[in-house]
Amino acid sequence: xxxxxxxxxxxxxxxxxxxxxxxxxxxxxxxxxxxxxxxxxxxxxxxxxxxxxxxxxxxxxxxxxxxxxxx
Numbered sequence: 001x002x003x004x005x006x007x008x009x010x011x012x013x014x015x016x017x018x019x020x021x022x023x024x025x026x027x028x029x030x031x032x033x034x035x036x037x038x039x040x041x042x043x044x045x046x047x048x049x050x051x052x053x054x055x056x057x058x059x060x061x062x063x064x065x066x067x068x069x070x071x
Contacts, residue, residue, distance in 0.1 A: 015065060
């Protein structure tokens, strides 16, 4: 059975989930599962509150996918 063809939006969302997975695995490896969970919950809270999350110099998803590293 062939995999369904994804829309551009679905592909974009998949890339974000992959990025989150890598970040989550890195946080767990360095600081443990409790830290990773706490950090992601705190991020969700900041999103709900509309707080600024990153400096303007941080790479966006397109830059990140091309290998850009945070400055």
